[in-house]
Amino acid sequence: MGKSYKTNYKYDSAETVYIDGADYCLRIRSQDISNPVVLFLHGGCGAADRPFIMKWNSSLSEKCTIVCWDQRGAGLAYNRKTAKKEILTKELYLNDLHCVVEYLKKRFNKEKIIIVGHSFGSQLGVWYAQIHPENILTYVGIGQVIDAANNETISWNYTVEQAEKRNDKRALKVLKEIGPPVNGFYKDDKLLLQRNYLNKFGGILYGKYGNSVINTLPKIPCMFKEYSFFTMLNYVSANTYCLSQPLGQEKVDFLNEVKTAPSSCFHNYGKIRL
Numbered sequence: 001m002g003k004s005y006k007t008n009y010k011y012d013s014a015e016t017v018y019i020d021g022a023d024y025c026l027r028i029r030s031q032d033i034s035n036p037v038v039l040f041l042h043g044g045c046g047a048a049d050r051p052f053i054m055k056w057n058s059s060l061s062e063k064c065t066i067v068c069w070d071q072r073g074a075g076l077a078y079n080r081k082t083a084k085k086e087i088l089t090k091e092l093y094l095n096d097l098h099c100v101v102e103y104l105k106k107r108f109n110k111e112k113i114i115i116v117g118h119s120f121g122s123q124l125g126v127w128y129a130q131i132h133p134e135n136i137l138t139y140v141g142i143g144q145v146i147d148a149a150n151n152e153t154i155s156w157n158y159t160v161e162q163a164e165k166r167n168d169k170r171a172l173k174v175l176k177e178i179g180p181p182v183n184g185f186y187k188d189d190k191l192l193l194q195r196n197y198l199n200k201f202g203g204i205l206y207g208k209y210g211n212s213v214i215n216t217l218p219k220i221p222c223m224f225k226e227y228s229f230f231t232m233l234n235y236v237s238a239n240t241y242c243l244s245q246p247l248g249q250e251k252v253d254f255l256n257e258v259k260t261a262p263s264s265c266f267h268n269y270g271k272i273r274l
Helices: 050-056 058-062 090-107 120-131 148-165 169-178 191-200 213-219 222-226 229-244
Strands: 002-004 011-019 022-030 037-041 065-070 113-118 136-142
Touching: 011 090, 022 050, 022 058, 022 090, 037 090, 037 120, 050 058, 050 065, 050 222, 058 065, 090 113, 090 120, 113 120, 120 136, 148 169, 148 191, 169 191, 191 229, 222 229
Parallel strands: 037 065, 037 113, 113 136
Antiparallel strands: 002 011, 011 022, 022 065
């Protein structure tokens, strides 16, 4: 099942492919499918980003085949009925990623592909690189997660500092009620509330798109080029759902957990040739 887009690109489609009993929602754009394949792993977990990739990274399609994948429980892959009974785990996501990688390798006749991970996607990307380096031509981390618990402390401190600079009494009151994260977790699972103020103070999206996560999404026209109004309504629910799952509770410490990096897939930007 797929949808073709009328653009200047020779290959431009949104597709749902069925692999080993599961549906995978992919967005593919390319000028020449013989070029290297680049798979983007979005953040969250649960925050599908295909609209942003398609809008701001389309130029990559001139020299590579770019693929966005809505991870299980996110974007077009979110289903309220399924969410009530499905448990998202690290192992499930790694299996999903492996299915997607193998599918792309076979479909585009590649021995390896490039993986780009953003935020949570960078966490997923490192996990995958550790067990399947043979499938990765190059791995690129954006906003690379290294020490998740420490990252969260830095994020909270930044939000409080910005609220104090702006004398935002409402924000300070809410942040005080939330309190600083303990081992990377906020009291009563108030992560998205903290993110609301983080976004307000310029810590999530570059540019002036709004003053909250909820208000931001409808104000970005590119969202509606990829998702329906119904999907947009589910967007925040999907993020909340994924974060509440065991997968969303994973707090990595790659400084201690990843002692060596497979030399075959971790490179400097200067070594990537497209």
